[in-house]
Amino acid sequence: MQSFLDEIRAAIAAETGLEEPKLERPRDPSMGDAAFPCFVLAKERKAAPPKIAQELETALNARLNRIEAKATGPYLNFTIERALLAESVLTAITEAGASYGTSSEGEGKSIVIDLSSPNIAKPMSVGHLRSTVIGAAIQRIHNALGYKTIGINHIGDWGSQFGKLVAAVNRYGDTVDLENDPIPSLLKLYVRYHEEEEDDPTLGEEAAAAFRELESGVDGPVRATWKKLTDLSLVEFDKIYARLGVQFDLVRGEAYYESHLEKTVNRIVDAGITEESEGALVVDLSSFGKIPPCLLRKTDGTTLYATRDMAAVFHRWEEFSFERCLYVVGGDQRLHFRQMKHVLDRMGLDWEPRVEHIDFGMMRLPEGKMSTRKGRVVFLDDVLDAAAAEAKRVIEAKNADLADKDATAEMVGVGAVVFNDLKRERVKDIDFKLEEVLSFEGDTGPYVQWTHARLASIERKVGDVTEAPDWSVLASAAPILGAMGRYSDVLRSAARNAEPSEITSFVLSLARDVNSWVAQERVLGQEPAVTAARLALVQGARQVIGNALTLLGVGAPMEM
């Protein structure tokens, strides 16, 4: 596909003298595979665009082989000979298989991705799903383009909240069963702490003291409790990651940077941009607009979130010399990342633009923003369970003879949840509605998965065909072929914008077109050359849909 477009561009360039003529897609695919708007030539040629299109039509037809140019109003539309388009796209897919669409353009470049990053001691809510699923998709997309990627789970395992938890464990630890039921137990302690803190000032003092001890590096009972809490939580998180099919290259909590904090602060101080304000150590950012200063050290000398993130970004740069360092973190932290980048900027570090906040919209409940403390949460595990159960119910109703119903239900249920999260532009806020997540019709993951299974089913029924395909019978599939031919462009764009929804949009549109085509063109029982060509389309479409789903982290079932 790319080569045809290059050919068209080259012909236009030769004919008009334009260096890089811009091609776009015609409104209606039946008008052609590519369009050249002639407005840009109107001035220098001193002629109306429709007239220019007319003139160029004959000249370009003389230059192009098996591609037809046709003037339509101010546009020049190009149509690749149908059989040629089909043959070239489908053989490319067959040859590349699972690696169709991939490239090696990222070779030698490293991409660091900070994703998921849940807080220890809090159950993962559907809110945490976003960072995990978006980040993992971004990582797979970059992998497909040949980048070396480092996915880091920057666990929230440090900070004053751990002083609070340690204090809570000390006081009320015997009222819960931490060993066997860690996450709910920690949640109870967390909530209780905040309830009692108001009436009992000694509790807050105990918590603050605990965090000071933790950060002092003393290896005593406080540290032992902290270690136990984080270990118990990580085991629970891993169960969810396994269900989502997400792995990390590094699980480095904030605590990992504990030993880097001192030199991090020194480094920023040495850059000469820090100052003392109200007893705290800060970096003034007023030169960037109305932005509050970045706090590095509290009055009591302990560090903050920003300090630890600065330590992390320095460490990552030194370790990986990244091409990009992507922070897949919610939009509620935009200010934090702006401050962090401004500090890097003030330090004169030229790699500051490589650090990007890949923000995403908030997952909201009808009652408002989720809050673990206020008990206003939907737990991710419960949602995945509900989705798998719904998938199981549908399978029982529609395909009761399926071999491995539970495994398929898990694949479809989890796929529905993941796909739902990736299908809109990531900056958009989402009002969480369970019935929407559990819907398997229309623009949903299961719809795409079902399309994949249906195509696989046709392949099984047709079996092997030895006859050479008659590519010309695929004229009606031209929009599908064109889309599949553009798949690698979609990957490139999705990576550049760190936007998995570009792939969900693509695969939804492809699935829709394919289902429509399958409804009107029969594969089985045709002339062998016709069956061969249509089978090739079915195989190609299944391959591309499967490849796209895999990148999104959604299973592509052969049956469901």
Place this chain on the structure above:
RNA sequence: GCGCCCGUAGCUCAGCUGGAUAGAGCGUUCGCCUCCGAAGCGAAAGGUCGCAGGUUCGACUCCUGCCGGGCGCACCA
């Protein structure tokens, strides 16, 4: 109050670096399982692209202002 993000059909969203009659899904109404999977396909109805200016041959797309919603605003993360 200030800053950032969002604002396209009843609802949820697409709309490529500005370009040809603004496209889907859900919901509503109608049609299609004796033909490769009805988690499907076809059709109908449904839009002052938040509002007002501006730039441009051309604006859903860029700029300014306003309105509505969301998020955030120093010792939490």
